[in-house]
Amino acid sequence: MDKTQSSNQTDITSSSQQERTPPPSIYHPLSKTAVSESATKAYQDAQNLYQQAEYQQALDTLNNNVINTDSNVKLEGLLLAALAASKLNMPLQAQTFLKQAEQLPAASHPNKQNAIKETRASLLEQVGDWIGVVNLRMDMTYSLPLNEEGDNQAKLWLAIQNLTQNEMDELTYQQAPVLSGWLTISNILRDQSQSIEQQLAMFEQWQIANPTHPAALSPPQDFQIMSSVEEMAPSTIVLMLPMSGPLERASQAIVEGFFASFYLQKEARPQVHIINTEDYSNIRNALTAANEKQPDIIIGPLQKNNVAQISRLPLPYPVIALNQLDVNQHPNNLYHFSLTAEDDIHELITFAKQNGASKAAILSTQDTWALKQSDEFQSAATTENVTVTSNQAYANTPRGRQEAIQKLLLVDESYARRRSIERWIGTEVDSIGRSREDLDYVYYVGKLNDAKQIRPLLDFYFANKIPMLASSTLNDNPPEKSTKAEDIERILFTEMPALLPANDSLSALSKNQNSNILRRLQALGADAFLLANKYQLFTLLPSTKIAANTGIITMDEKGIFHKRPEIMTYRKGNLVYAHNQTFFEQKEGIEQ
Numbered sequence: 001m002d003k004t005q006s007s008n009q010t011d012i013t014s015s016s017q018q019e020r021t022p023p024p025s026i027y028h029p030l031s032k033t034a035v036s037e038s039a040t041k042a043y044q045d046a047q048n049l050y051q052q053a054e055y056q057q058a059l060d061t062l063n064n065n066v067i068n069t070d071s072n073v074k075l076e077g078l079l080l081a082a083l084a085a086s087k088l089n090m091p092l093q094a095q096t097f098l099k100q101a102e103q104l105p106a107a108s109h110p111n112k113q114n115a116i117k118e119t120r121a122s123l124l125e126q127v128g129d130w131i132g133v134v135n136l137r138m139d140m141t142y143s144l145p146l147n148e149e150g151d152n153q154a155k156l157w158l159a160i161q162n163l164t165q166n167e168m169d170e171l172t173y174q175q176a177p178v179l180s181g182w183l184t185i186s187n188i189l190r191d192q193s194q195s196i197e198q199q200l201a202m203f204e205q206w207q208i209a210n211p212t213h214p215a216a217l218s219p220p221q222d223f224q225i226m227s228s229v230e231e232m233a234p235s236t237i238v239l240m241l242p243m244s245g246p247l248e249r250a251s252q253a254i255v256e257g258f259f260a261s262f263y264l265q266k267e268a269r270p271q272v273h274i275i276n277t278e279d280y281s282n283i284r285n286a287l288t289a290a291n292e293k294q295p296d297i298i299i300g301p302l303q304k305n306n307v308a309q310i311s312r313l314p315l316p317y318p319v320i321a322l323n324q325l326d327v328n329q330h331p332n333n334l335y336h337f338s339l340t341a342e343d344d345i346h347e348l349i350t351f352a353k354q355n356g357a358s359k360a361a362i363l364s365t366q367d368t369w370a371l372k373q374s375d376e377f378q379s380a381a382t383t384e385n386v387t388v389t390s391n392q393a394y395a396n397t398p399r400g401r402q403e404a405i406q407k408l409l410l411v412d413e414s415y416a417r418r419r420s421i422e423r424w425i426g427t428e429v430d431s432i433g434r435s436r437e438d439l440d441y442v443y444y445v446g447k448l449n450d451a452k453q454i455r456p457l458l459d460f461y462f463a464n465k466i467p468m469l470a471s472s473t474l475n476d477n478p479p480e481k482s483t484k485a486e487d488i489e490r491i492l493f494t495e496m497p498a499l500l501p502a503n504d505s506l507s508a509l510s511k512n513q514n515s516n517i518l519r520r521l522q523a524l525g526a527d528a529f530l531l532a533n534k535y536q537l538f539t540l541l542p543s544t545k546i547a548a549n550t551g552i553i554t555m556d557e558k559g560i561f562h563k564r565p566e567i568m569t570y571r572k573g574n575l576v577y578a579h580n581q582t583f584f585e586q587k588e589g590i591e592q
Contacts, residue, residue: 039071043080050084059084067100075106079119086126089385091353094123114144118152125159128350131167133159138179141214150218157220160186161545162552164566165497166577181206181213189222190547192530193264196232225540233533234296236271240286241300241322243276251302253518254322257525257549258299270296270532277301283309291316297532310334320531320561322524328558337531337561339520341373343551344471344494344565345380348443351492351567351578352469353384357440360469361390361408363454364445373445373471389439396450405457408442441583444468444491447476452487467492467583472565475499476516485572492578494565498523498549501575523549531561 042065049058059081066077078101085094098119106112117140124132137156144152160182163171172183188194188202203223207216226232239258241251255274262269273293280286283306290298298319301307307321315333324336352358360381364374371393381388394404405411442458444451451474458466470493479488499519527548538544538555546553551563569578 036071036073039066039069039077040073042066043073043077046077046080046084050080050087053087055084055087059088067097075101075104075112076115078104079115082119083122086123089383091123091127092356092358094126098123110143114140114148117143121155125155127353128162128347129354130159130162131170134163134171134179138176141178149214153214153218154221156182157215158543158545161189161222161547162564163547164552164564165190165547166566178213181210182215185215185220185223186547192261192526192548193266195265195267196226196533198267200227221541222537222544225537229536229540232536233268234270236273236293236295237529237532238273238275238290238293238295238298239300240275240277240290240298241302242278243274244278247302249518250521253521254302254525254528257522257527258529259525260522261526261529261549275300277303277306284313287313297535299528299532307336318535320528320535322528324560328560335531335535335555335559335561337524337528339524339550341376341471341473342380343563345373345377345443346384346562347494347565347567348469348471348492349380349384349386352441353386358385359387359389359438359440360443361439361441362388362392362443362445363404363408364393365396365447365450366393367446369473370445373473374443377443377445401453401457405454405461409439409458409461409463411461439463439466442466442468444470444474446470446474448474448479448488451491452479452483455487455489455491464490469493472496472516472520475568478516479570479573483573485570488570490569490583492567492569492583495568495575496520496523496550496563496565497547498526500566500568520550527553 042061046058046061046066049055049061062077062081062084067074067081071077078097082094082097082101085091085097098116101107101119102116107116117136121133121136121140124130124136134156137152137159140152141149141156163186168183168186171179185203185206188199188206191199194202200223203219207219210216239255241254242248243251243255258272262272273290273295275286275290277283277286277300280289283301286301287298287310295317298317300319300322301310302322304323304325307323308325310319310321311325311329311331311334315331318333318335320335320337323338324340328336352360360377362374362377364370374391374393378388378391380386390408390410392404392408394400444454446454451468451470455468458464458468468491470491472494474491474493475495499516527550530546530548531553534544534546537546538561542555542557544555548563551565554562554564556562567578568575569583570576
């Protein structure tokens with residue numbers, strides 16, 4: 001072999017060896033320790049972003065650097081990703097992350113099981129499944145280490161306080177001793193006929209009878225704060241309302257409800273003064289007259305323009321206005337308590353989300369108030385990551401209703417395609433227009449007599465499985481005797497506890513009252529008295545929740561009292577509680 005051949009052979013051998021040698025990045029991969037260190041750093045960054053409410057950035061960091069690795073923080077990363085997705089109103093994505101975490105080998109460790117349960121409880125809280133939260137946190141009381149029991153107990157109590165009366169009754173049937181104790185002390189606070197002093201005395205008696213119960217050993221903060229405030233109940237209250245003029249009947253209903261609650265209280269009733277705002281040239285003068293009474297609290301005014309004016313005035317005494325503004329700045333001493341649709345819409349969206357329903361359409365009459373409420377739903381849907389597939393306002397005529405339903409369900413497009421085919425082939429086509437299949441529910445804005453014209457049309461176009469959801473404005477009057485039961489079934493709407501058949505707290509007032517609108521104003525007045533007695537509890541303990549005539553009352557950082565209503569439907573002409581599994585196609589929801 002000559003030198004040239006030898007040289008060529010050497011080059012070929014060298015080249016062959018180089019081809020078989022993997023690139024350094026593959027041949028020398030990062031060690032598992034290096035991967036874990038990198039993922040741990042990314043996980044810590046995501047934690048910081050999450051704590052700063054930068055949920056999308058936290059989720060992106062976890063997706064890119066943690067949950068796709070085989071590191072020792074993968075499980076923690078998936079749990080944090082579930083929480084971030086939940087905060088971003090993506091409950092199905094949150095559930096996917098949680099399931100991935102449960103499938104990891106590390107998930108079998110007791111500490112990891114507790115972390116998984118804590119995450120699941122947080123997801124259930126986010127979608128408002130309070131029965132699920134209570135059951136899960138009760139289960140956790142038997143597995144958590146001692147240093148974590150206090151936090152779980154506090155969250156358990158908040159969940160119990162958020163239960164509607166129907167949910168309380170459902171849990172009572174379980175007859176679990178420890179849970180029954182929690183429900184008992186919650187019912188002490190729900191008894192509106194008892195003064196604060198009486199509620200504290202009843203709790204002390206319960207403590208003596210149940211000395212080993214967790215709530216006896218570490219009482220909920222509500223009772224602790226109530227006992228620390230010497231004089232929470234007011235001695236003087238001023239009602240500042242338009243007792244004459246266009247809003248006279250509304251004000252009378254509020255006053256009736258106020259005094260119904262007033263006389264339920266057996267002891268230490270305050271002195272009450274009524275200021276008729278119509279007797280004064282402007283709200284400033286009416287407020288001056290109210291201040292001269294040196295009240296502990298003022299309830300009113302009612303008109304929105306008056307609320308706007310007093311929001312710019314100095315308020316030496318606390319004021320609970322019975323209306324709220326589009327933008328609330330929460331000036332000192334001003335609170336808001338009103339009958340807006342905002343709370344109803346939030347509860348309905350939450351109710352639907354519990355079963356994975358997140359695609360809605362809006363259908364409303366062309367009344368001004370209805371169009372405003374449809375805008376409110378659209379705004380809430382954007383905030384809560386609900387897709388609105390269609391928004392239709394219809395003329396309340398047979399043709400107007402039919403055309404709106406066809407557009408909403410895309411049946412009109414089905415008909416258009418058929419006509420196009422007929423023109424193309426030159427003959428008629430025998431086909432039936434069918435509803436779209438990407439819709440979970442219809443948010444309806446109108447009255448009950450309007451809605452009973454809509455339900456049959458949905459059924460006609462094969463949308464019989466799509467429920468209609470509505471605020472309490474739908475239920476303006478009880479159904480007429482001539483109404484067909486099937487025309488109002490599968491219509492779900494929010495309603496105040498005070499208007500439900502089992503509630504008799506305002507029955508003496510509402511016995512002969514056919515208008516549900518006036519009955520709701522009575523409930524508003526009754527709860528205004530309740531808040532006059534307990535508003536300080538909300539300021540001292542922002543997490544306070546009170547079960548009342550209008551719903552579970554909470555207060556936000558702007559001084560606005562919100563209400564969690566019940567969700568009802570009609571079955572065979574009777575008002576009954578609605579359960580979401582009955583009305584929504586089963587989807588992947590958050591498992592308990």
